[in-house]
Amino acid sequence: MTAISAHTASSPTAVDPAALHTPVIAWFDSNARDLPWRRPEAGAWGVMVSEFMLQQTPVNRVLPVYEQWLSRWPRPADLAAEAPGEAVRAWGRLGYPRRALRLHGAAQAITERHGGDVPREHAQLLSLPGIGEYTAAAVASFAYGQRHAVLDTNVRRVFARAVAGVQYPPNATTAAERKLARSLLPEDAPTAARWAASSMELGALICTAKNEGCVRCPIADRCAWRLAGKPAYEGPARRGQTYAGTDRQVRGKLLAVLREAVAPVPQVVLDAVWDEPVQRTRALDGLVADGLVEPMENGVYRLPQSRA
DNA sequence: AATCCGTGGCC
DNA sequence: TGGCCAAGGAT
Numbered sequence: 106m107t108a109i110s111a112h113t114a115s116s117p118t119a120v121d122p123a124a125l126h127t128p129v130i131a132w133f134d135s136n137a138r139d140l141p142w143r144r145p146e147a148g149a150w151g152v153m154v155s156e157f158m159l160q161q162t163p164v165n166r167v168l169p170v171y172e173q174w175l176s177r178w179p180r181p182a183d184l185a186a187e188a189p190g191e192a193v194r195a196w197g198r199l200g201y202p203r204r205a206l207r208l209h210g211a212a213q214a215i216t217e218r219h220g221g222d223v224p225r226e227h228a229q230l231l232s233l234p235g236i237g238e239y240t241a242a243a244v245a246s247f248a249y250g251q252r253h254a255v256l257d258t259n260v261r262r263v264f265a266r267a268v269a270g271v272q273y274p275p276n277a278t279t280a281a282e283r284k285l286a287r288s289l290l291p292e293d294a295p296t297a298a299r300w301a302a303s304s305m306e307l308g309a310l311i312c313t314a315k316n317e318g319c320v321r322c323p324i325a326d327r328c329a330w331r332l333a334g335k336p337a338y339e340g341p342a343r344r345g346q347t348y349a350g351t352d353r354q355v356r357g358k359l360l361a362v363l364r365e366a367v368a369p370v371p372q373v374v375l376d377a378v379w380d381e382p383v384q385r386t387r388a389l390d391g392l393v394a395d396g397l398v399e400p401m402e403n404g405v406y407r408l409p410q411s412r413a
Numbered sequence: 414a415a416t417c418c419g420t421g422g423c424c
Numbered sequence: 425t426g427g428c429c430a431a432g433g434a435t
Binding site: 155156157158159160161162163164166167200201203204207234235236237238239240243255257258259260305308309313314315343345346347349 | 426427428429430431432433434
């Protein structure tokens with residue numbers, strides 16, 4: 106096949122959805138990981154907790170924390186009854202601790218507005234704190250078997266390569282990607298949900314950002330990117346993630362002290378984590394503004410006890 | 414739309 | 425060694 110015809114074949118309108126569904130779903134049936142949130146006993150709450158934890162955090166680091174959370178808070182109301190600081194503490198070192206606060210807030214909303222059950226409607230899920238377009242679709246699809254385009258970084262990369270013929274998807278999800286995802290969605294809901302999980306798993310295990318495993322890929326023979334000779338990424342520089350010396354690092358150090366503390370922490374102890382006073386103060390103020398830290402009297406701090 | 418928000422493993 | 429990457433969301 107020439108480069109020209111490979112390019113033609115990469116046109117989204119030329120894709121036969123069924124030609125992708127069948128081999129990818131068959132591959133998933135034999136190769137899916139046995140993750141706890143995929144087991145029936147996880148329920149919608151388990152799926153939802155896992156989705157919060159998996160936002161920007163690898164599976165292997167989520168696993169032990171997920172088990173602790175579901176054991177301690179088996180239903181949304183159990184978490185809602187806790188102080189938000191307990192959620193932040195139990196979040197441990199998963200990163201982005203605002204997710205813990207949002208998950209706690211979502212549990213409160215579910216308890217107060219939805220009778221304690223994770224809502225089934227996409228719009229209702231979307232209205233909960235910490236749930237955006239991706240997570241709403243993921244919960245509706247994985248927990249309730251509904252038909253939604255589930256566009257996470259894995260699926261977007263699979264589509265970019267297999268269909269668009271490029272190495273990486275755009276920085277932010279585009280209207281074209283949503284349209285493509287909808288056009289590839291199987292008609293019946295159970296198959297659509299299976300397809301969502303399958304295409305995501307393919308991106309996570311085979312069609313990875315680096316060291317992609319094309320030799321094990323069930324659709325390698327029709328992947329536009331591979332057929333085009335795997336051209337290198339061309340386009341705007343992808344977003345970097347500098348960390349050392351940033352406010353995020355300082356916030357992380359401050360919150361780590363508060364997570365480990367069994368009693369409220371004097372400011373002098375927090376001051377020891379970072380030398381530069383202006384940045385240190387800005388970071389602590391930011392944590393307070395975000396509701397992750399609660400100032401007490403006399404310059405003492407703790408994880409939030411008040412119900413937001 | 415561009416930035417901010419943690420943490421740790423990997424090559 | 426250090427940039428890159430990991431099932432995003434909020435502003």
